[in-house]
Amino acid sequence: MHEFSIATGIVDVVREEATDHGADRVESITVAVGEASHVNPEQLETCLTVATEDTIAADATLDIETVEPYGSCSCGWAGRPETSDRALAYAPDLRCPECEARIDLEEGDGCRVMELAVPSEDADETETTP
Amino acid sequence: MIHRTSTTARIDASITRIDAWLDRLVGPLRAHRIGIDQEHGDEGHDHGEGTADILERFARQADALHEELVHDRGLRVVGFVGATGAGKTRLIERLIERTDDRVGVIVGDVAGEDDAERFRALGADVASVATGKECHLDPGLLEDALTEIDLDAIDRLYVENVGNMVCPADFPLGAQARVVVVSATEGDDVIRKHPLLFQAGDLAVINKRDVADAVNADLDRMERDLAAIAPGMDAIRTDAEHEAGIDALASAIDERVEAHSHQDADHDHTPGHDHGHD
Numbered sequence: 001m002h003e004f005s006i007a008t009g010i011v012d013v014v015r016e017e018a019t020d021h022g023a024d025r026v027e028s029i030t031v032a033v034g035e036a037s038h039v040n041p042e043q044l045e046t047c048l049t050v051a052t053e054d055t056i057a058a059d060a061t062l063d064i065e066t067v068e069p070y071g072s073c074s075c076g077w078a079g080r081p082e083t084s085d086r087a088l089a090y091a092p093d094l095r096c097p098e099c100e101a102r103i104d105l106e107e108g109d110g111c112r113v114m115e116l117a118v119p120s121e122d123a124d125e126t127e128t129t130p
Numbered sequence: 131m132i133h134r135t136s137t138t139a140r141i142d143a144s145i146t147r148i149d150a151w152l153d154r155l156v157g158p159l160r161a162h163r164i165g166i167d168q169e170h171g172d173e174g175h176d177h178g179e180g181t182a183d184i185l186e187r188f189a190r191q192a193d194a195l196h197e198e199l200v201h202d203r204g205l206r207v208v209g210f211v212g213a214t215g216a217g218k219t220r221l222i223e224r225l226i227e228r229t230d231d232r233v234g235v236i237v238g239d240v241a242g243e244d245d246a247e248r249f250r251a252l253g254a255d256v257a258s259v260a261t262g263k264e265c266h267l268d269p270g271l272l273e274d275a276l277t278e279i280d281l282d283a284i285d286r287l288y289v290e291n292v293g294n295m296v297c298p299a300d301f302p303l304g305a306q307a308r309v310v311v312v313s314a315t316e317g318d319d320v321i322r323k324h325p326l327l328f329q330a331g332d333l334a335v336i337n338k339r340d341v342a343d344a345v346n347a348d349l350d351r352m353e354r355d356l357a358a359i360a361p362g363m364d365a366i367r368t369d370a371e372h373e374a375g376i377d378a379l380a381s382a383i384d385e386r387v388e389a390h391s392h393q394d395a396d397h398d399h400t401p402g403h404d405h406g407h408d
Contacts, residue, residue, distance in 0.1 A: 018164075021164055037185065118161065
């Protein structure tokens with residue numbers, strides 16, 4: 001399980017962003033987890049609940065979305081790559097279904113903080129002072 | 131029946147409308163939504179700590195460690211990953227015995243000082259990291275552990291990860307070479323069961339080759355799996371207990387470390403996406 005490391009990373013991002021916006025409390029956090037990222041969304045949610053304890057995000061609602069993998073190839077093919085039936089995870093060796101070349105994912109292999117909500121009275125203070 | 135369903139549907143629709151109306155009315159007053167700039171973490175961006183992709187953040191921390199240890203200090207940094215009982219500790223002991231370099235070792239274990247004591251007995255400067263609830267070393271834990279080692283007094287740093295074949299794959303640690311250790315006793319399907327770790331590595335070791343027959347493990351099959359999963363990755367067969375294959379491993383590691391140094395000199399290295407940056 002490595003979701004706790006990920007969760008503490010998320011708390012760092014949340015803390016930085018909230019501070020940048022002058023907020024001392026976070027109401028919600030939206031995280032996008034790629035299906036090919038090997039981060040388990042359910043475990044991440046549990047870990048985030050623990051990792052946010054005693055932080056400005058202690059009471060935040062957690063919204064964890066999943067993102068389908070998407071890749072493209074120099075031959076012009078683009079789409080959702082095939083999963084491997086041999087491994088639980090995505091085929092480690094992703095190949096273009098058209099030309100068999102190795103492809104890298106453009107989406108769906110990351111774990112990103114997408115959005116946070118902070119109380120507007122906190123945010124307004126900084127937004128009016130550039 | 132039909133009547134009741136449509137009434138329920140109408141009520142649901144009304145509730146949805148009321149919710150939407152409340153959201154419009156109350157939402158903007160109550161909360162301010164901050165979208166996180168997803169471009170922020172893209173390659174070439176200088177702010178190592180500022181990226182929204184969490185995995186990328188760890189990769190950047192690892193790159194910063196690599197920069198410090200390898201480029202600023204000129205250390206040779208080699209990471210070892212693999213299951214508990216694969217023989218990582220014994221292999222590192224054998225490598226320490228054979229080198230003239232002054233060696234530092236960072237040992238990650240869930241608990242205890244057992245491995246650390248073994249390395250100290252060989253004269254290495256050792257820092258152990260009890261990871262507790264974590265099953266892998268991450269760059270932050272490594273950085274903390276490095277403060278316990280006199281980096282000016284070593285030439286080479288070995289990092290022994292926690293015995294685990296899943297989690298370390300996502301956490302590069304800034305080494306020039308990452309060695310993935312498996313043993314014949316783990317079953318000859320162990321490589322195909324853990325493709326990601328091998329993809330994240332630079333060199334494979336198939337240890338305990340001496341007992342392969344006894345446990346009915348087909349080492350050729352393991353190498354075929356490796357070739358399919360991580361094409362071009364070398365496999366060294368060792369028997370660390372009886373000191374066989376260690377010289378071949380030592381030179382394969384040094385070759386990899388050298389190749390890495392040339393890579394770094396040739397290219398402006400790409401943060402986060404270079405498998406070589408363990």
